[in-house]
Amino acid sequence: MIKSQISKRISLPQETSTETIAESSYRRIRADILFGRLPPGQKLKLDNLKTAYDTSISTLREILNRLSSEGLVVAEGQRGFEVSPMSVADLKEIAELRLLLETHALEQSFARGEMEWEARLVSAHYKLARMEQAMASGDTSHAEEWKRYDWEFHQALISACGSKLLMEAHAAVFDKYLRYQMVALSYRGAVAAQEHQHLLDAALKRDGETAKMILVAHIQGGVEHALAKGPLP
Incomplete structure (x- = not known):
């Protein structure tokens, strides 16, 4: 289960003060995938993500679809999303x-x-x-x-x-x-x-x-x- 309090994140490159909430949330989730805080194969339940990242469901769907296009998240149709597995x-x-x-x-x-x-x-x-x-x-x-x-x-x-x-x-x-x-x-x-x-x-x-x-x-x-x-x- 995703913790409601996420530890310090480092994004690549670093965040800027002019980012929108949606962009900031995208970078935070992306960094958590890259650094293994969201491990391979973990189910990404929107309700849990909403609490953890203080972001709306609609924004989260956009973020996860964006991460899916990058190969970091797998979209499972009606079943939702999960962090891409490793091999x-x-x-x-x-x-x-x-x-x-x-x-x-x-x-x-x-x-x-x-x-x-x-x-x-x-x-x-x-x-x-x-x-x-x-x-x-x-x-x-x-x-x-x-x-x-x-x-x-x-x-x-x-x-x-x-x-x-x-x-x-x-x-x-x-x-x-x-x-x-x-x-x-x-x-x-x-x-x-x-x-x-x-x-x-x-x-x-x-x-x-x-x-x-x-x-x-x-x-x-x-x-x-x-x-x-x-x-x-």
Whole structure:
């Protein structure tokens, strides 16, 4: 059953003060799915959601249909909605698509990136590295901040690619990949941190070939680590 009091949420990207109630509710529910607070397969009963998110039934229907179009919710006809299930095949397909999009965007971003891009990248990596240090110490209370800064770093890497559509497509796939990581709470420790550092170094050198090889190992390693932790929910 969905709790009436929802804990602190981190949405990707963060909420703004000018959002409508409907947009804010959408982002809150979406974040709760991505971070596993609404687990795979959970029935999304409108009455419970209305209480938990203080949102009207009609608005909730619109939100859930929107999330269904994104693949995060399954619409069951007259039976309502549920959080999309997980599978090994789905995770592998998401990882392959992320790799396809991100390697292409990296190539474009490295060719076009200027000093402002480098500054964004260094700043994003600094924040991620601090969170990785906290996670490495065994403090998993920062798991959501860790993944937000991970998202920001990978977005910074491709932010000079010159294509808004490519950025949006990558963000959507990355979020689905992130959901698997959060549900499995899959942190690879020093290996992942080193890969991020090497990605930063390659980016600042504009070494696209090295960056793509690191990214392949980074994403494939994440999948293997998540699956090694046991069956998916």
